[in-house]
Amino acid sequence: MQSLTLIRPDDWHVHLRDGSSLPRTVGDMAQVMGRAIVMPNLTPPITTVGAAEAYRERILAAMPSARQFDPLMVLYLTDQTRPEDIHEAKASPFVYGAKLYPAGATTNSDAGVGDLSGLYPVLAVMEEVGLPLLVHGEVTESEVDIFDREAVFIEQHMVPITERFPTLRIVFEHITTAQAAQFVAESPAHVGATITAHHLLLNRNDLLVGGVRPHHYCLPILKRRTHQEALINAATSGDPSFFLGTDSAPHLQGAKEAACGCAGVYTAHASIELYAEAFEQAGALDKLENFASVFGPRFYGLEANSDTITLIKQPQSVPASLAMADSQLIPMRAGGEIAWSVLKDPQ
Ligand SMILES: NC(=O)N[C@@H](CC(=O)O)C(=O)O
């Protein structure tokens, strides 16, 4: 049977949520991932180092005992964030970045940044102390088409930010377009990007052909096939600017299958297996380890994990639903199969 042993991967963009959701999300993550950058878009958002450290404790308390999993915390930037908050974040051993959500761009982003230029004093400190800026890169103006919001963000915001703060470390999160892939490829090494498994495996036909598929609805929204191909090329290029970030974002079934359904795809149950499928389809399985396990830690100035996992080419069935928070969510590929499995640790 075909098998593939990798340095243990990390997830550089995940939503673990809070409270009674944590056993599901943390349990799934900790099965395979060594570390994860934990997104701060809770209600209320994680805007202080104190809140980030308390959230980290709740995550650790929800961990299955068997494995080590290290949650790396992130501050949520608002119009009220002060330069002092950045100094505190840099001083914390648990905080690895600060996240820019344009207000209204995505789930729980209402408290995000309204006026980006108002954030410049904060970005100046981030550049000075070397704290990475993680960006949900979409404009929110109602007149801009939803499929264009990422590309317009590059012109309106990414270019000015990188020009004004030329050494600021930036992660362009969950990129979905050829324009974003090109922007990152042409930027210096301290500008990176995460790419999700679902944006490698799906395009907007998978969202809309034959009926609307609410479980494929996420932000930034799935784009046309040519963009999917550009993302596959970027992820399998061997360029260290591109690394794994699942953006696994659970919502309960009822919140997705609704007249106004929430954005987010849940992939934490089988994320490395889904990436393996995408890399195999591209004939680039040999590029998976660097993308999943080496380039992310290198970007964040960390060592790669010291142990390994083994993937085997053995299909796994995905349950029709997964329990979360006394209810259920519908994971990616629900009721179907994924071509790869992770060999379980011997007990
Ligand atoms: N990606 C999504 O569609 N949703 C994320 C938010 C985000 O990452 O933009 C969520 O928190 O649900």
Ligand SMILES: [Zn+2]
């Ligand atoms: Zn986002």
Ligand SMILES: [Zn+2]
């Ligand atoms: Zn996200």
